[in-house]
Amino acid sequence: MSRQALDRRTMLGLSGLALGGLALRSAWADSAPAGPAIVPLEGHLPPLAFRMEDVETGRPVTEAAFRGHPVILYFGFTRCPDTCPLTMQNAAKLVTLLGKDGPDLRVAFVTIDLAYDTQARLKAYVAKFGKPPVFTGLRGTPAELKAAAKRFGVYYRAPTGPDSPDPESAIRHSSATYLFGPDGRAVALLASFPTSRPDLPAVAALIRKTMDRS
Amino acid sequence: MRRVLAALACLLLPAAASAAPAVTAQGGWFRYLLPQIPAGGFVTLTNAGDTAAVLTGASSPACGSAMLHRSLNRSGMDMMIDVNSITIPAHGTFRFAPGDYHIMCMKPRMTVGTTADVTLRFRNAPDLTVPFTVYGADGRPTGQ
Numbered sequence: 001m002s003r004q005a006l007d008r009r010t011m012l013g014l015s016g017l018a019l020g021g022l023a024l025r026s027a028w029a030d031s032a033p034a035g036p037a038i039v040p041l042e043g044h045l046p047p048l049a050f051r052m053e054d055v056e057t058g059r060p061v062t063e064a065a066f067r068g069h070p071v072i073l074y075f076g077f078t079r080c081p082d083t084c085p086l087t088m089q090n091a092a093k094l095v096t097l098l099g100k101d102g103p104d105l106r107v108a109f110v111t112i113d114l115a116y117d118t119q120a121r122l123k124a125y126v127a128k129f130g131k132p133p134v135f136t137g138l139r140g141t142p143a144e145l146k147a148a149a150k151r152f153g154v155y156y157r158a159p160t161g162p163d164s165p166d167p168e169s170a171i172r173h174s175s176a177t178y179l180f181g182p183d184g185r186a187v188a189l190l191a192s193f194p195t196s197r198p199d200l201p202a203v204a205a206l207i208r209k210t211m212d213r214s
Numbered sequence: 215m216r217r218v219l220a221a222l223a224c225l226l227l228p229a230a231a232s233a234a235p236a237v238t239a240q241g242g243w244f245r246y247l248l249p250q251i252p253a254g255g256f257v258t259l260t261n262a263g264d265t266a267a268v269l270t271g272a273s274s275p276a277c278g279s280a281m282l283h284r285s286l287n288r289s290g291m292d293m294m295i296d297v298n299s300i301t302i303p304a305h306g307t308f309r310f311a312p313g314d315y316h317i318m319c320m321k322p323r324m325t326v327g328t329t330a331d332v333t334l335r336f337r338n339a340p341d342l343t344v345p346f347t348v349y350g351a352d353g354r355p356t357g358q
Contacts (some may be wrong), residue, residue, distance in 0.1 A: 079251060082318075173291070175287055175290055196312050
């Protein structure tokens with residue numbers, strides 16, 4: 001490490017301490033997505049299975065509709081102003097990056113906010129990022145959502161009605177974004193996908209691999 | 215090392231610093247989706263003054279109400295927290311960015327391709343009104 005770099009670090013540390021740890025906290029935030037971008041999941045998560053309403057058609061849909069396609073499954077909500085649209089934007093970029101393979105991908109956005117995300121609202125939201133059948137909004141009954149969340153180890157809490165004050169900050173959900181292969185088997189947790197550093201080329205390469213294998 | 219000492223002196227003697235915070239804003243933008251869905255606002259703040267600036271709030275006629283928020287991920291759980299204040303260090307910058315700190319615009323009334331004014335309130339500096347460029351679902355093009 002050069003003297004200059006050392007000095008810079010020293011200053012960063014000192015000013016961080018003096019300013020209530022702000023600089024240090026920022027440094028921590030930068031390193032937050034640390035760890036592997038892609039975590040292999042085969043054998044650790046059950047295959048894709050669910051029953052919910054496809055908000056595009058208003059009709060029930062199951063995993064059978066996605067058979068033969070690699071699937072990205074994400075649980076979020078439309079009132080989420082930051083990470084959910086960031087994740088969906090990453091998905092849209094991924095489809096572009098996949099080129100001719102892009103239309104084969106299925107991106108399923110499952111809402112955890114049943115009070116606010118009506119069929120019409122979720123449909124309009126998903127359409128902002130991409131067209132069906134590549135982009136699908138899924139809305140379950142409370143029981144269907146609970147079953148899917150349990151199957152895939154997703155935690156969610158949306159203790160809100162439309163009248164709750166600042167309900168958005170009370171809503172929490174697992175950021176887990178899963179990749180399933182065309183055969184429905186769980187392939188990977190895309191750990192960096194819901195972040196500003198999604199490593200899309202690595203995700204695209206993995207998707208192509210699952211397509212070759214099927 | 216002299217720079218370290220100088221920085222220390224500034225930090226340890228804030229009362230002696232003469233100049234007030236001098237905050238400017240760069241690259242403000244919104245990701246706007248639908249009127250019923252909060253928009254996320256992002257901006258970089260630079261403080262050229264000798265005193266740390268403390269941002270305590272934001273407002274915009276295009277937002278209904280606006281709040282300082284931060285997205286956090288704890289053990290795989292995405293959540294959002296209210297932020298009471300944000301300190302922009304003397305001669306430092308603070309960056310609102312997707313997946314991190316953002317201005318939550320509760321009831322957006324804006325049009326993609328235009329700008330919306332956001333007024334930033336500071337504890338120890340004058341209000342700063344900044345035009346935010348309105349982008350859609352794709353967000354701000356990379357490289358800007």
